[in-house]
Amino acid sequence: MIITEDGPTSPLKTPTTSQGQSSISDDESDSLPPPSYYGSMSDRMLSSGPRPPWSSGSSAPYSTRSSAPYSSGSSAPWTPPPSWQHALHTSSEQLPTHYTPDHPPSPTKPDDYGKRATRRFWRSLGAAVLIWILLSILVDSLIAILRSRSHGSWQDHVILPGIDLERCSGIEWKTVERPTYPYSPFSDIHATLNITSEDYTASDLHVADYSYEATGSLDLDLTDETLMLLAQGSHQSGRLHVTTHTKSNRRAYAIVTVKYTSAAALAQMHLCKLSSKGVQGFGIHTPDSFPRLNRPEIFIDIKLSLPAGYISRIAGLQTILPNYSQYIADLGKDVRFQHVALNSTLGPVHAEALVADTLIVGTSNAPITGVFNATKDLGLITSNAPIEVELGLTHADKSSEGTSAVLHSSNGYITARSHLLNPSSSKEPHYSVVATTTNKYVNLFFPTSPLDALLSAHAVTSNGAAQVSVNPAFEGDFMLHTSNSRAVVDESGAEDPTGRGRERTVWVDHAKGGRSLDSESAGTVTWGDRRKRTGSEVTVVSSNGRVALVV
Numbered sequence: 330m331i332i333t334e335d336g337p338t339s340p341l342k343t344p345t346t347s348q349g350q351s352s353i354s355d356d357e358s359d360s361l362p363p364p365s366y367y368g369s370m371s372d373r374m375l376s377s378g379p380r381p382p383w384s385s386g387s388s389a390p391y392s393t394r395s396s397a398p399y400s401s402g403s404s405a406p407w408t409p410p411p412s413w414q415h416a417l418h419t420s421s422e423q424l425p426t427h428y429t430p431d432h433p434p435s436p437t438k439p440d441d442y443g444k445r446a447t448r449r450f451w452r453s454l455g456a457a458v459l460i461w462i463l464l465s466i467l468v469d470s471l472i473a474i475l476r477s478r479s480h481g482s483w484q485d486h487v488i489l490p491g492i493d494l495e496r497c498s499g500i501e502w503k504t505v506e507r508p509t510y511p512y513s514p515f516s517d518i519h520a521t522l523n524i525t526s527e528d529y530t531a532s533d534l535h536v537a538d539y540s541y542e543a544t545g546s547l548d549l550d551l552t553d554e555t556l557m558l559l560a561q562g563s564h565q566s567g568r569l570h571v572t573t574h575t576k577s578n579r580r581a582y583a584i585v586t587v588k589y590t591s592a593a594a595l596a597q598m599h600l601c602k603l604s605s606k607g608v609q610g611f612g613i614h615t616p617d618s619f620p621r622l623n624r625p626e627i628f629i630d631i632k633l634s635l636p637a638g639y640i641s642r643i644a645g646l647q648t649i650l651p652n653y654s655q656y657i658a659d660l661g662k663d664v665r666f667q668h669v670a671l672n673s674t675l676g677p678v679h680a681e682a683l684v685a686d687t688l689i690v691g692t693s694n695a696p697i698t699g700v701f702n703a704t705k706d707l708g709l710i711t712s713n714a715p716i717e718v719e720l721g722l723t724h725a726d727k728s729s730e731g732t733s734a735v736l737h738s739s740n741g742y743i744t745a746r747s748h749l750l751n752p753s754s755s756k757e758p759h760y761s762v763v764a765t766t767t768n769k770y771v772n773l774f775f776p777t778s779p780l781d782a783l784l785s786a787h788a789v790t791s792n793g794a795a796q797v798s799v800n801p802a803f804e805g806d807f808m809l810h811t812s813n814s815r816a817v818v819d820e821s822g823a824e825d826p827t828g829r830g831r832e833r834t835v836w837v838d839h840a841k842g843g844r845s846l847d848s849e850s851a852g853t854v855t856w857g858d859r860r861k862r863t864g865s866e867v868t869v870v871s872s873n874g875r876v877a878l879v880v
Contacts, residue, residue: 557610720734807854809868
């Protein structure tokens with residue numbers, strides 16, 4: 330039910346669309362406690378409809394407490410957005426339609442009532458402007474940090490105490506007479522998503538052009554230090570594949586296959602172990618120039634295997650791999666990190682399932698896809714490419730300040746399905762999700778949420794549509810703003826997640842524009858009567874694009 334304070338005093342009911350029953354009934358919610366991390370791509374969650382973030386046979390740890398999250402479902406399968414390189418479809422195809430009934434003449438309201446509504450609107454608008462400014466500062470800061478880590482000139486001058494990649498002894502290479510071209514783990518990802526195979530394998534397109542091949546391997550005892558993979562030098566590109574092994578030891582294994590165009594190029598390349606204060610791992614170095622060679626090109630294929638089940642000693646994983654694609658297998662059940670930072674340029678990053686307290690992924694001109702889980706902070710940043718992900722945001726414990734996620738692209742769409750998890754049954758767990766892009770659309774979904782979650786969700790774009798679809802458990806304020814298009818609140822027909830039969834009510838304090846083109850809307854969403862404070866908030870902002878809130 331939508332109640333418009335700027336309109337008639339009697340409620341106006343808008344048409345609702347059937348959403349289907351929740352994938353978890355009230356009885357099932359007690360018998361299926363929430364997992365502490367979200368599932369893997371192998372469950373095809375990105376290509377299926379909304380579903381709870383666990384599957385039969387999963388070995389994920391579970392909470393034994395009783396506060397299960399509420400997961401919204403749909404009888405129709407979820408369809409991923411169109412391929413990122415294509416133009417955005419018409420707004421009616423991207424966002425739900427909304428019927429605006431003719432308004433009867435509004436009765437005269439008391440002056441104080443109108444003033445209160447006006448004050449609430451201006452407070453909401455001011456908050457939206459402030460949020461936009463703060464988001465711009467935050468995103469710019471994150472981009473500056475990641476670019477400083479991934480810019481070529483910085484990587485060529487990484488200073489790690491005790492490490493000299495140019496003079497390390499390296500390993501002995503075993504040359505291969507007939508080069509082979511191994512299967513790329515990225516080859517079939519595009520079948521799950523609407524991203525073409527060429528976009529995923531951009532760094533692999535010319536692998537068959539290399540005339541020579543050699544292999545080498547290194548292994549490393551894992552300690553409490555950060556595991557790092559570092560590539561320096563010019564004329565190299567490659568791909569990283571991180572997986573697990575079942576050997577009964579605490580070692581990481583790296584198998585490196587090098588493809589190159591000149592026989593003399595291999596002698597100029599070094600693969601070494603890294604050892605420095607707080608850091609261990611593997612380093613690859615090629616010269617900045619090859620004066621005696623005719624600009625050889627080197628393609629490096631790295632397969633890194635981590636011990637399955639060996640969790641506590643892997644404090645962190647960091648990669649600095651310019652011009653590399655990075656593929657992370659399903660590590661969710663076996664390996665967890667305190668912190669993960671994956672840095673690349675011109676290479677896609679995909680994770681079947683990755684779990685960390687703090688997780689940062691940065692690349693450029695390539696997509697970021699997959700399943701990412703964090704208990705503290707999560708950041709996914711790229712440019713000129715899409716972000717299409719499932720997020721598991723876990724409120725770790727009762728002392729946690731909350732879990733936040735920042736997603737940023739430019740000229741690339743963002744689609745994120747965030748599963749808000751609370752295995753410790755903390756009271757009013759806090760979550761924050763921010764998504765910003767330009768010239769493309771933003772779609773945020775929240776299929777799973779604790780009943781008492783406090784959510785701050787912000788979707789910002791320009792020249793594109795933006796939509797936030799909240800979980801039925803959501804109660805809070807909203808602010809929608811756009812120009813030259815519509816601001817829409819759409820009721821999905823959700824049922825009371827508590828099972829008490831309360832009615833979903835949308836209180837619209839202000840709607841600016843004409844009857845057929847409201848470009849601003851502010852108000853509150855509640856179950857039952859309106860309360861003074863709900864704690865959650867949603868902001869959806871665009872220019873020249875339709876904005877929508879689906880409740």
